[in-house]
Amino acid sequence: MTIPVLEIFGPTIQGEGMVIGQKTMFVRTAGCDYSCSWCDSKFTWDGSEKNNIRKMNAKEILDALIEEGGDRFGHVTISGGNPGLLPQLNNLVDLLHLHGVKVALETQGSKWQSWFTKINELTLSPKPPSSGMQTDFSVLDKIIESLSIEQKGTFSLKIVVFDDADLGYARKVHQRYPTVELFIQVGNDDLEKANEAELLAHLLERYEQLIDQVMADKELKHVRVLPQLHTYLWGNKRGV
Numbered sequence: 450m451t452i453p454v455l456e457i458f459g460p461t462i463q464g465e466g467m468v469i470g471q472k473t474m475f476v477r478t479a480g481c482d483y484s485c486s487w488c489d490s491k492f493t494w495d496g497s498e499k500n501n502i503r504k505m506n507a508k509e510i511l512d513a514l515i516e517e518g519g520d521r522f523g524h525v526t527i528s529g530g531n532p533g534l535l536p537q538l539n540n541l542v543d544l545l546h547l548h549g550v551k552v553a554l555e556t557q558g559s560k561w562q563s564w565f566t567k568i569n570e571l572t573l574s575p576k577p578p579s580s581g582m583q584t585d586f587s588v589l590d591k592i593i594e595s596l597s598i599e600q601k602g603t604f605s606l607k608i609v610v611f612d613d614a615d616l617g618y619a620r621k622v623h624q625r626y627p628t629v630e631l632f633i634q635v636g637n638d639d640l641e642k643a644n645e646a647e648l649l650a651h652l653l654e655r656y657e658q659l660i661d662q663v664m665a666d667k668e669l670k671h672v673r674v675l676p677q678l679h680t681y682l683w684g685n686k687r688g689v
């Protein structure tokens with residue numbers, strides 16, 4: 450079975466979460482079971498780029514990664530869309546590992562795949578109320594339980610926060626999974642802005658506000674508050 454791919458780019462830095470700053474390539478798959486109001490990758494699921502989806506097998510993806518990144522990479526991040534919808538990614542994960550390449554995954558944690566256990570750094574990013582999505586905690590419970598038992602690499606939770614209700618959701622998730630590393634990420638609420646200086650000033654202000662709120666919070670003690678670093682460097686550009 451082939452893999453629907455919309456973007457292959459890098460090397461760049463991982464701009465988010467548990468391995469922020471890591472030099473990595475990105476593979477972005479098409480299709481998502483969610484439709485978050487503020488999704489910064491809507492083109493993966495809104496139909497606007499359905500003619501650009503490439504159906505590729507694992508070998509073709511590896512070749513495209515090498516064409517783009519040459520011999521300058523040793524780490525690949527799979528994102529989307531929701532790559533967790535695709536059982537056939539198992540082949541890509543195995544092929545990358547065979548070539549000595551580490552593999553990270555970004556998923557919202559709405560679906561389980563057995564290949565998750567082989568991922569070196571797995572980020573689960575359940576969605577807070579501002580997204581308009583509902584978390585099925587019975588699914589997330591099972592995923593976290595399976596990863597806690599079987600995971601060969603590491604995994605963490607990452608929650609994007611836009612408002613107080615979202616921070617309340619982060620608190621609830623932290624209480625439910627107190628032993629899982631939690632990253633709280635600033636939401637980008639201006640996906641259309643092309644002026645990078647203005648966007649940076651705006652996002653820095655939001656980052657500072659979020660830090661203030663988390664510092665004042667009695668329940669959020671063992672958390673890390675992070676920006677979406679690539680956005681601060683390169684704005685709303687794609688493929689960076």
Ligand SMILES: C[S@@+](CC[C@H](N)C(=O)[O-])C[C@H]1O[C@@H](n2cnc3c(N)ncnc32)[C@H](O)[C@@H]1O
Nearest residue numbers: 487488489490529530531555556557574636637
């Ligand atoms: C585009 S998603 C793809 C992977 C998967 N569907 C997910 O949501 O985890 C990658 C990451 O970007 C985050 N993200 C999406 N839109 C964002 C925005 N406007 N501001 C901040 N983070 C955002 C998501 O929460 C997720 O952690």
Ligand SMILES: Nc1nc2[nH]cc(C(=O)O)c2c(=O)[nH]1
Nearest residue numbers: 462463464465528555679689
């Ligand atoms: N540099 C960079 N870091 C990222 N971290 C997560 C991303 C994503 O869209 O999943 C992303 C992305 O698109 N670019």
Ligand code: SF4
Nearest residue numbers: 481483484485488530
């Ligand atoms: S789950 Fe991820 S890709 Fe899907 S709509 Fe939400 S942010 Fe976008």
Ligand SMILES: [Mg+2]
Nearest residue numbers: 489490528677
């Ligand atoms: Mg992104």
